[in-house]
Amino acid sequence: MSDILRGTWVVSYRELLRFLTERSRLFSSIFMPLVFFAIFGAGFNNIIGNLSPGIDFIKFVYPGIIAQSVLQSSIFSGISIVWDREFGFLKEILVAPLGRSGIVLGKVLGSAAIALMQAIIMLILAPFIKISLTPLMIAQLIPVLILISISLSGLGVLIASRMRSQQGFQVVIQIIIFPMMFLSGIFFPVNNVPTWMEVISKVNPVTYGVDAIRQIFLGSSISVAGPTGNPIGVTVFGHTMTMGQDLLIVAMIGAILLSLAIWAFSRQE
Amino acid sequence: MNIIEVKELSRKFGKLTAVDKVSFQVAEGEIFGFLGPNGAGKTTTINMLCTLLNPTSGSATINGFDIVKQRAEVRCSIGLVFQEPTLDEYLSAEQNLRFHAYAYGIPANIREKRITELLELVELAERRKSKVRTFSGGMKRRLEIARGLLHSPKVLFMDEPTLGLDPQTRRHIWDYINTLRRQNRLTIFLTTHYMDEAENCDRISIIDHGHIIALDTPDRLKDAMGGDVVTLKAANNQAAAEELKTKFGLSPVLQNGNITFSIPQGEKFLPKLMENFQTQLVSIGIRRPTLDDVFLKLTGRAIRDSEAGEREMMKSFMMRRGGH
Numbered sequence: 134m135s136d137i138l139r140g141t142w143v144v145s146y147r148e149l150l151r152f153l154t155e156r157s158r159l160f161s162s163i164f165m166p167l168v169f170f171a172i173f174g175a176g177f178n179n180i181i182g183n184l185s186p187g188i189d190f191i192k193f194v195y196p197g198i199i200a201q202s203v204l205q206s207s208i209f210s211g212i213s214i215v216w217d218r219e220f221g222f223l224k225e226i227l228v229a230p231l232g233r234s235g236i237v238l239g240k241v242l243g244s245a246a247i248a249l250m251q252a253i254i255m256l257i258l259a260p261f262i263k264i265s266l267t268p269l270m271i272a273q274l275i276p277v278l279i280l281i282s283i284s285l286s287g288l289g290v291l292i293a294s295r296m297r298s299q300q301g302f303q304v305v306i307q308i309i310i311f312p313m314m315f316l317s318g319i320f321f322p323v324n325n326v327p328t329w330m331e332v333i334s335k336v337n338p339v340t341y342g343v344d345a346i347r348q349i350f351l352g353s354s355i356s357v358a359g360p361t362g363n364p365i366g367v368t369v370f371g372h373t374m375t376m377g378q379d380l381l382i383v384a385m386i387g388a389i390l391l392s393l394a395i396w397a398f399s400r401q402e
Numbered sequence: 403m404n405i406i407e408v409k410e411l412s413r414k415f416g417k418l419t420a421v422d423k424v425s426f427q428v429a430e431g432e433i434f435g436f437l438g439p440n441g442a443g444k445t446t447t448i449n450m451l452c453t454l455l456n457p458t459s460g461s462a463t464i465n466g467f468d469i470v471k472q473r474a475e476v477r478c479s480i481g482l483v484f485q486e487p488t489l490d491e492y493l494s495a496e497q498n499l500r501f502h503a504y505a506y507g508i509p510a511n512i513r514e515k516r517i518t519e520l521l522e523l524v525e526l527a528e529r530r531k532s533k534v535r536t537f538s539g540g541m542k543r544r545l546e547i548a549r550g551l552l553h554s555p556k557v558l559f560m561d562e563p564t565l566g567l568d569p570q571t572r573r574h575i576w577d578y579i580n581t582l583r584r585q586n587r588l589t590i591f592l593t594t595h596y597m598d599e600a601e602n603c604d605r606i607s608i609i610d611h612g613h614i615i616a617l618d619t620p621d622r623l624k625d626a627m628g629g630d631v632v633t634l635k636a637a638n639n640q641a642a643a644e645e646l647k648t649k650f651g652l653s654p655v656l657q658n659g660n661i662t663f664s665i666p667q668g669e670k671f672l673p674k675l676m677e678n679f680q681t682q683l684v685s686i687g688i689r690r691p692t693l694d695d696v697f698l699k700l701t702g703r704a705i706r707d708s709e710a711g712e713r714e715m716m717k718s719f720m721m722r723r724g725g726h
Contacts, residue, residue, distance in 0.1 A: 135507075136474055139504075139505070139507060140505075142504070143501065143504045143505045146501075146504065147490070147493075147501055150493065150497065151490070151492060151493070154492065154493065155492055217490075220487075220490075220491065221484065221486050221487050221488035221489070222488055222489065222490045223488075224454070224484060224488045225488045225489070225490075225502070225505075225549075226505070227454060228452055228453065228454060228477060228480075228482055229477060229502070229505040229506060230473075230474045230477040230478050230505070230506060230507075231505055
């Protein structure tokens with residue numbers, strides 16, 4: 134048991150140390166969400182009217198960009214395993230007296246902490262776009278972001294545990310991660326789209342994470358029908374998801390992904 | 403007490419048997435060398451002993467702990483220096499060592515002292531705050547040795563510790579190895595395909611195609627060759643070899659356009675040979691046997707010759723498995 138705990142703390146310690154010492158990564162992780170936000174926000178805000186009473190595109194996309202930065206840093210925890218394998222450092226971790234499940238948990242918790250830092254930086258923007266932050270919102274946001282990040286990092290580690298090269302991981306990102314990002318309600322509501330897109334979006338766990346974050350920022354207004362007749366919140370079989378239901382789905386899928394990740398990572402030799 | 407006990411250890415990769423029923427013991431404080439061409443099974447054996455790879459059959463203990471059933475205890479008893487670098491290049495020397503100290507649960511009150519001591523031993527104390535990616539190959543290897551020793555292991559495994567390093571750095575690393583052994587009764591298990599390096603070992607096990615084909619002290623292995631090594635070149639090597647066989651009862655080996663054979667008291671044999679030899683000789687030389695000769699005699703080929711072929715074989719095999 135102690136070797137699992139030690140594994141968790143040592144690996145998450147290194148994740149954070151690496152994140153803070155690598156300036157380029159630190160910079161890009163802050164800069165990328167800002168770029169996404171500036172481009173999509175400024176580009177679409179004037180051509181798209183209010184999506185829902187009182188909610189313009191900028192207000193709509195802002196929680197989505199926070200979710201997107203969580204997705205990005207969670208998947209990065211997977212890439213870092215592939216990197217460590219290629220550059221040899223993974224061997225140093227694997228021969229140390231650390232439990233394999235502890236190593237996975239360390240990666241996941243480390244990336245959750247990084248995701249949280251990124252999201253908090255994004256919160257600085259809130260006053261500029263007339264979203265008023267309350268202490269309650271921040272108190273809700275922190276555990277929600279941690280939960281989403283743990284679930285998605287589970288996916289990152291699961292993919293990485295059998296992956297030998299970065300090229301392979303790039304392919305996976307293109308065929309799995311990009312669709313997960315674009316078909317998740319980050320950039321547009323998933324209720325007014327063609328059926329095939331709606332089906333993919335609604336089996337995508339990211340969709341529910343995005344919806345939960347959006348509910349924290351926008352409150353009940355997201356279940357109000359907009360000009361299209363549909364609310365911007367996620368509806369499943371006509372039922373608009375509550376935040377609790379969103380989080381339950383994220384937690385369940387996360388538990389499955391994390392268990393699979395621990396299993397796959399422990400099996401490797 | 404034997405610090406390493408290996409009994410009939412085997413490992414198969416699909417149809418290929420990389421290590422085949424290998425057995426040996428290593429005493430505490432010994433420098434024990436695994437000598438053989440690339441692909442002979444050296445690294446596979448090390449990977450099994452350091453719990454990175456499960457054996458297909460057989461068993462082994464290190465410091466009394468079973469390598470399959472008591473992994474955590476084995477891992478605490480051993481330090482490792484791998485063939486390829488395993489440092490985090492984006493962290494400093496000190497941060498790499500500190501990570502290792504945390505991972506092995508080294509108590510906080512001795513941690514910084516050990517780190518400083520070991521950085522001084524490998525002469526990297528002045529660069530402790532530099533990022534590892536700015537280090538040369540030799541410096542990285544020295545840092546890995548320091549890291550491998552940080553948790554005071556009983557056995558230090560070194561897989562080709564001086565591969566790709568210049569002769570000066572190689573000598574340097576050997577100085578550390580000898581110091582460590584004297585100071586801490588550390589047992590050192592290393593693999594190499596450098597003959598001169600193998601000479602530094604107390605005992606050597608020569609491994610080829612997954613089998614141990616000889617195991618003894620370097621001196622006794624060379625003595626078993628039966629005297630001096632004569633290398634000669636004739637106008638017609640085939641005829642010369644035939645003549646050596648029939649006339650002198652020798653067992654010559656043809657290799658790289660030369661004929662080699664061993665003979666006790668070679669300096670007395672040469673005049674006799676010159677007098678009676680029919681085939682025209684081009685050149686002739688005599689020397690004390692090396693471990694390369696031992697390998698040549700046991701396998702019929704030189705270590706360096708067998709390398710390229712085996713490496714190719716392993717490579718295509720690895721590619722079929724999809725990576726290493």
